[in-house]
Amino acid sequence: MNKADRRPLGRSGIDIAPLVFGGNVFGWTVDEPTSFALLDRFLDAGLDAIDTADVYSAWAPGNQGGESETIIGNWLAADASRRDRCVIITKAGAALKEKGGGLTAANIVASVEASLRRLRTDRIDVYFSHFPDPVTPIEETLRAHDSLVRQGKVRAIGASNYDAGQLRAALSASAQAGLSRYEVIQPEYNLYARDSYEGPLRDLAITEGLGVITYYSLASGFLTGKYRSKDDLGKSARGARVGNYLNPRGLRILEALDETARAHDARPGEVAIAWLIARQGVSAPIASATSIEQLESLIRATRLMLTSSDMARLETASDPQA
Ligand SMILES: NC(=O)c1ccc[n+]([C@@H]2O[C@H](COP(=O)([O-])OP(=O)(O)OC[C@H]3O[C@@H](n4cnc5c(N)ncnc54)[C@H](OP(=O)(O)O)[C@@H]3O)[C@@H](O)[C@H]2O)c1
Numbered sequence: 001m002n003k004a005d006r007r008p009l010g011r012s013g014i015d016i017a018p019l020v021f022g023g024n025v026f027g028w029t030v031d032e033p034t035s036f037a038l039l040d041r042f043l044d045a046g047l048d049a050i051d052t053a054d055v056y057s058a059w060a061p062g063n064q065g066g067e068s069e070t071i072i073g074n075w076l077a078a079d080a081s082r083r084d085r086c087v088i089i090t091k092a093g094a095a096l097k098e099k100g101g102g103l104t105a106a107n108i109v110a111s112v113e114a115s116l117r118r119l120r121t122d123r124i125d126v127y128f129s130h131f132p133d134p135v136t137p138i139e140e141t142l143r144a145h146d147s148l149v150r151q152g153k154v155r156a157i158g159a160s161n162y163d164a165g166q167l168r169a170a171l172s173a174s175a176q177a178g179l180s181r182y183e184v185i186q187p188e189y190n191l192y193a194r195d196s197y198e199g200p201l202r203d204l205a206i207t208e209g210l211g212v213i214t215y216y217s218l219a220s221g222f223l224t225g226k227y228r229s230k231d232d233l234g235k236s237a238r239g240a241r242v243g244n245y246l247n248p249r250g251l252r253i254l255e256a257l258d259e260t261a262r263a264h265d266a267r268p269g270e271v272a273i274a275w276l277i278a279r280q281g282v283s284a285p286i287a288s289a290t291s292i293e294q295l296e297s298l299i300r301a302t303r304l305m306l307t308s309s310d311m312a313r314l315e316t317a318s319d320p321q322a
Helices: 032-044 067-077 105-119 138-151 164-177 200-208 219-224 230-235 239-245 248-264 268-278 292-301 308-318
Strands: 020-022 049-051 087-092 124-129 154-160 182-186 211-214 284-287
Touching (some): 032 067, 032 292, 067 105, 105 124, 105 138, 138 154, 154 164, 164 182, 164 200, 219 239, 219 248, 230 239, 248 268, 248 308, 268 308
Parallel strands (some): 020 049, 020 284, 087 124, 124 154, 154 182, 182 211
C-alpha cells in the first residue's frame, strides 16, 4: 500500500491503510486456521489495521466472548515481527453491559488487562468505549482511559456508537480536565445506513479532526449483491440480519452498485467499499471477510477509483430522503 494512501487517526500520531479488517468473524463464521490465512494475506497486501472487541464473538453458540482477541493474539505470537506491522484496535464495555457493568473505571482497568492477555501484547493501539454508558459519569470513563494512555498500555482512545451530543460532551469533558480525548469514532455507516452518521456527527468529526472508521461497511454482506430476494437469506449465518434491506430503496442501491461495478469491471461490494474510502469524513471502512476470495475483493476495493459521476449515481440511489 502506497504511503500516500495512509489515513491519520485524529491527532493520535497513528495512521492506517484505508481498510480495516473486521474481527467479529474470528471464532464465529471463521475458524482459527482460516483466520490466520486471512490475517496473513491482509498484512501481505500492505493493510494493517485490525478491529476487534472483548465481546467478540460471544453470540456464537458455545462462545463466551474473547474468542476473536484470542485468535488474533495467537496469530501475533506466532511471528514476533507481526505486532509492529499491525494497528490493533479493540473495545471495552459491551461484554459487561448485560451484567450492568458499563464503562466504570474498575471495569475499564479489568477489561484492558484481559484484552492485553488474550491479544498477547503489551499495548493496544486504539482502545474504544464500545457503547456510551448512560450511568457512569463520562469524566470517570475518560480518567480511566487517560491513565491507560499514560501507562503506555493504550496509544489512543476512541468512542463507538456515540451520537453527536454524547461525543461533544465527552470531548468537552476531556478538554476541561486535561485528559486524553477520543481521537477516533466508530459509527455504523454504509450506502444503506447513512442517516445516523451524516449530519451533526460527521460535522463534529470533521471540525474536530477525528479519525472515523465505519462499521457494517457492507451492510453485513447485503451490499455485495448476494442477497436479492428472501430466498437468498439462507446463504450465510448473517442472512437473518439483512432481510430488512430487501425493500425498494435497498434494491435501488444494488442497481446503482451493479451499474457502477460493470463500468469498472469490479464487483458491487468493491464499489460500496470504494464509495466509503472516497467519502468526506471517513478515514477507513471496517469490513470483514470469511474467505480469501472475499478478502481479495476487499483488497481490490482499496485500489478502485470512482469517478464523480459514479459518486453522484450512488448518492442519488441511496438518498435516505428520496
Ligand atoms: N462498534 C460496533 O458496535 C460494531 C458493530 C458491528 C460491527 N463492528 C465491526 O465492523 C466489522 C464489520 O462488520 P461486519 O463484519 O459485521 O459486517 P460487514 O463488513 O458489513 O459484512 C461483512 C460480511 O459480508 C460477507 N462478505 C464480505 N465480502 C464478501 C464478498 N466479496 N462477497 C460476498 N460476501 C462477502 C461476509 O460474510 P458471509 O461470508 O458470512 O456472508 C463478511 O463477513 C466487524 O467485524 C467489527 O469489527 C463494530
